[in-house]
Amino acid sequence: MQLHIKNMVCNRCKMVVKAELEKLGFKPLLVELGEVTLSENITADDKIKIAEQLSHFGFGLLEDxxxxxxxxxxxxxxxxxxxxxxxxxxxxxxxxxxxxxxxxxxxxxxxxxxxxxxxxKYFIAQKIEKAKEMLTYGELTLSEIAAQLNYSSVAHLSAQFKRVTGITPSVYKSGSTDSRKTLDEV
Structure with a gap:
């Protein structure tokens, strides 16, 4: 049986979902971002239990x-x-x-x-979050970040960064209050 799960955005999410399903007595055959394949069919009551358990970690079952x-x-x-x-x-x-x-x-x-x-807009927001991550690590120049994220220029990245965050990349790098978001918050 296939379950679709909201807010799974990283490998840690996959580990948490798998562990929680196993705690409930289910046998996940495959756990991917946003999807879980169980070895057995489940009842409506099972779905409620799974939804309640996963909600503690910010996940949700997707029915629609x-x-x-x-x-x-x-x-x-x-x-x-x-x-x-x-x-x-x-x-x-x-x-x-x-x-x-x-x-x-x-x-x-x-x-x-x-x-x-x-x-x-969602794609741009994710690219800006990735730029924030790269700026935080400080391993790449703004020019290298722009190239990595496929911006035509540093000016284009900077303009989009400011439009999304309200500050420039250099202000962000200097320790601005605009902090990074988790991927499911973007």
Whole structure:
């Protein structure tokens, strides 16, 4: 049986979900970001127990198909921005269509309806969070960060960073009060 779970954004999330399901007596065959495959079918009461247990950790079960698709889009974007080693030199619409095996226009419509924002805005927000992470570590120059995140220039990254956060990257790096967000808060 397949379960779709909201707010799974990292490997630690996968470990927590797996451990909690096992505590409840279930046998997860596969635990991926946003999805769990169980070895057995479950009852409505089981779903309630699972939902209650996972809610303690900020996760939620997704029943609605549109919400599941929106969550799959978010997971694909998070994987692309935060867990891809190579610089982001990819067309987002083509990437999402390939990952979810659906036309981008349909994906875009569903995402906007469910999340009340565009895919592009969500993608930009994730890129800015990644830029904050890179700035915090201080290992790369702003120029290297811009290249890694596929910005055409440092000026473009800086302008988008300021538009999203209200401050410049240099102000952020100097220890501004605008702190990083967890991926599920973006």
């Amino acid at each position: 198909k549109k919400t599941q698709i929106a969550e799959q889009i978010k997971t694909a974007i998070i994987n692309l921005v935060h867990y891809t080693v190579e610089p982001l030199k990819i067309n987002l619409s083509a990437y999402l269509s390939e990952q979810l095996k659906q036309e981008y226009t349909g994906l875009s419509s569903i995402f906007s309806e469910v999340e009340n924002q565009t895919i592009e």
